[in-house]
Amino acid sequence: MSEVSEKVGAVSQSRYEQIVAELRDVVEQQTRGQFTIGDRTLEIEPCGPAAGRSRRGRPGRSRSRCGGWPRTSG
Template sequence: MVGAVSRSRYAQIVAELRGVTGQQTQGQFTIGDRALEIEPIRPCSSRATGATRPAAQSLARLAEDLGLPVTTIQQARWTASRWPADRRRKTESFTVHRVLAGIDDERERFAAIDELPDGKTRWTVDDATQRLGTQGKTPAAQQGTTTVITPRPGA
């Protein structure tokens, strides 16, 4: 048993949700790609010359028109800028791509996503975070254990 379901049902759920995760990843990259189309990432020097209006204005408008937080648009745009379509790995989540996008060197970044952590068949967010040299953010990664929280009787 895994939680309240059999192992075979759990495997079915994981397969289904991997498909959903793939759709979400594609959707987030599409948002990022379109935000890049609207506001390409320019060198800092172009802002000083007055060649462009602030990207924040058009990205805020896009966020408002989509009903999304502007930070979602900004993160998707930045992540898409760091991962050209031919370098994106369909088996990895957008969040893993976003974390690994923090690797400055392009060659190292593109190689990193193909170099799975030892014994793993896919990246986890914690593995990607650790690859950047920082501690993972889930409680299990921080503590080395998982705590089960159960409801109090009568709660």
């Protein structure tokens, strides 16, 4: 008597599990890559203060901006 294999869509259950494992690895790598890109970007160009504070520390219209601060020579 032949064994009936279960299918998920057009693939066997075991192939489905291989695909899912591979894609989980890809998503993990992408997530790590996105955080690495963000970390390196912030290292190059740090963001300003939190939203709702002016440069002098008073409440105001300013919001957190990256790259918006004047450059100083030196």
